[in-house]
Amino acid sequence: MLQEITIENFKNSAGTVQDIHLSYQFFGKKPTEAPIILVNHALTGNSLVTGSKGWWKELIGKNKCIDINRFCVLAFNIPGNGFKGPEDQFFENYKEFRLRDIAEIQAQALEKLNITKLFAIIGGSIGGALAWELAVLKPELAENIIPIACDYKSTDWLVANCRIQGHILNNSSNPVHDARMHAMTFYRTPQSLAQKFEGKRNRENQAFEVENWLLHHGEKLKNRFTLPSYKLMNHLLTTIDISDGTGNHLEAASRIKGDIHIVTVNSDLFFLAEENWNSYVELSLLKNNISIHEIRSIHGHDAFLIETDQLNKFLKPIFQSTIQANENNTSRTVWAG
Structure with a gap:
């Protein structure tokens, strides 16, 4: 409770x-x-x-x-x-x-x-x-x-990534969605994505599966997380x-x-x-x-x-x-x- x-x-x-x-x-x-x-x-x-x-x-x-x-x-x-x-x-x-x-x-x-x-x-x-x-x-x-x-x-590396996140959150027309897409690229690794998707394309929309995956995570977070919350948490990381x-x-x-x-x-x-x-x-x-x-x-x-x-x-x-x-x-x- x-x-x-x-x-x-x-x-x-x-x-x-x-x-x-x-x-x-x-x-x-x-x-x-x-x-x-x-x-x-x-x-x-x-x-x-x-x-x-x-x-x-x-x-x-x-x-x-x-x-x-x-x-x-x-x-x-x-x-x-x-x-x-x-x-x-x-x-x-x-x-x-x-x-x-x-x-x-x-x-x-x-x-x-x-x-x-x-x-x-x-x-x-x-x-x-x-x-x-x-x-x-x-x-x-x-x-x-x-x-x-x-x-x-x-670290400087952490602050740099958070600064990019901050720019997306403040300037994108779809801020939470787009910031999450960017974040997923440094939450995982090139090797992880290669193993998961193997360069495959989606049969229906012909997009790379990795693109669909990023869009999915962006949409998913946008539906459950607020922009003010994301800005706060991203700031605290720095x-x-x-x-x-x-x-x-x-x-x-x-x-x-x-x-x-x-x-x-x-x-x-x-x-x-x-x-x-x-x-x-x-x-x-x-x-x-x-x-x-x-x-x-x-x-x-x-x-x-x-x-x-x-x-x-x-x-x-x-x-x-x-x-x-x-x-x-x-x-x-x-x-x-």
């Missing part, structure tokens, strides 16, 4: 004060009964993470890797992502917000919900970057931080910076107390694997409870949604460990209420 909490008089990075209406959903066990896992959604995702229409249902659900028979799963909607429909909060001043602001909003919401400890924060793409931001903001909040297919900073403007990302990450489990994709053309491996090597010199796993795939950034078997293999030991601990009556999650 979708619920809402209000963060009164929130002050964003630009100094603007406004009320924030944050919607969220709980799944599985009650938060007083089980370890709590915070799941952060990707750019066009939302708080519906499991169930028949859940966007991460291959990972989260009954008897899945994140087993809602044993865990309490909490998912916030990034304010302005449009999940509530036309009545969702829209920010005219969306460019004043940074991803750090969204992390602060989540932190204040957790306080209002009387949640003082998380077993894990997990997210993919911008949701993983948000996990980094929240973990740096609240270094003792989570026992495990699992950023997937993301980075803790906005504001990832756990150093909070200092440039010292490693020092910021080293303050995190919990175990960090980085998951990267070897063919990711959006958040490059090389950046993740460099971060891991450098951060491991400062912090000993950090690991990295690499999804091997031709499918690029979207592999974190496609290569479910690999992702489950990497993550299952993390969540199995707390199941065993709980069965020994050593639950690590605290609910202060």
